[in-house]
Amino acid sequence: xxxxxxxxxxxxxxxxxxxxxxxxxxxxxxxxxxxxxxxxxxxxxxxxxxxxxxxxxxxxxxxxxxxxxxxxxxxxxxxxxxxxxxxxxxxxxxxxxxxxxxxxxxxxxxxxxxxxxxxxxxxxxxxxxxxxxxxxxxxxxxxxxxxxxxxxxxxxxx
Numbered sequence: 001x002x003x004x005x006x007x008x009x010x011x012x013x014x015x016x017x018x019x020x021x022x023x024x025x026x027x028x029x030x031x032x033x034x035x036x037x038x039x040x041x042x043x044x045x046x047x048x049x050x051x052x053x054x055x056x057x058x059x060x061x062x063x064x065x066x067x068x069x070x071x072x073x074x075x076x077x078x079x080x081x082x083x084x085x086x087x088x089x090x091x092x093x094x095x096x097x098x099x100x101x102x103x104x105x106x107x108x109x110x111x112x113x114x115x116x117x118x119x120x121x122x123x124x125x126x127x128x129x130x131x132x133x134x135x136x137x138x139x140x141x142x143x144x145x146x147x148x149x150x151x152x153x154x155x156x157x158x
Contacts, residue, residue, distance in 0.1 A: 068095045075102040086110055093121040100125040112139045120147055127151035 071088045074080040075098035085105040089096050099106070100114065100122060111126050112135065126132075127140055127148045140152055 071095045072098045075099050078104045080105050108133050108135050111136045115139045123148045124151040
C-alpha cells in the first residue's frame with residue numbers, strides 16, 4: 001500500500017478539492033501530522049516536495065495560533081521540511097520554542113545561526129536543548145550572554 005499517495009490524495013480531497021481557505025488548509029496540515037502513516041510516507045521525495053511547497057506558502061500567511069499548533073506538531077517529526085522548521089525556529093518565541101527544544105531536523109549550523117540571529121529568548125532555548133554539540137556550546141560560550149550561559153549551566157546541573 002502506498003501511504004504517501006494516500007496522504008497526498010486525502011489532503012487534496014479534504015482541502016484543495018473543497019476550495020477551503022488558508023485557515024482550514026493550515027488546520028488540515030496540522031491534523032495530517034497526526035496521521036498514523038505520517039512517519040515513513042512523509043519522508044519520500046515526492047511528499048517532501050509537496051509538503052515543503054504547501055507548508056512554506058501557508059506559514060507565511062498563517063495566523064499565529066496555526067503556526068504555534070504546526071510548530072508543536074512538527075517539533076518531533078524527523079520528516080518535517082527543513083526550510084519550514086527553520087522558519088518556525090525564527091518565529092516568535094512562543095511558536096519557536098517547541099521546534100528549538102525538540103526538532104531532530106535542526107542541525108548544528110541551524111542552532112548556531114539561531115544563536116547569532118535570534119533573540120535572547122531563542123538563544124536560551126538553544127542552550128536548554130539536550131545533547132548540544134561542542135560547536136554549539138562553544139558558540140554559546142563565545143557570545144557570553146549571561147542569561148544564555150545560565151540556561152546552559154542549569155541544564156548541565158539538572
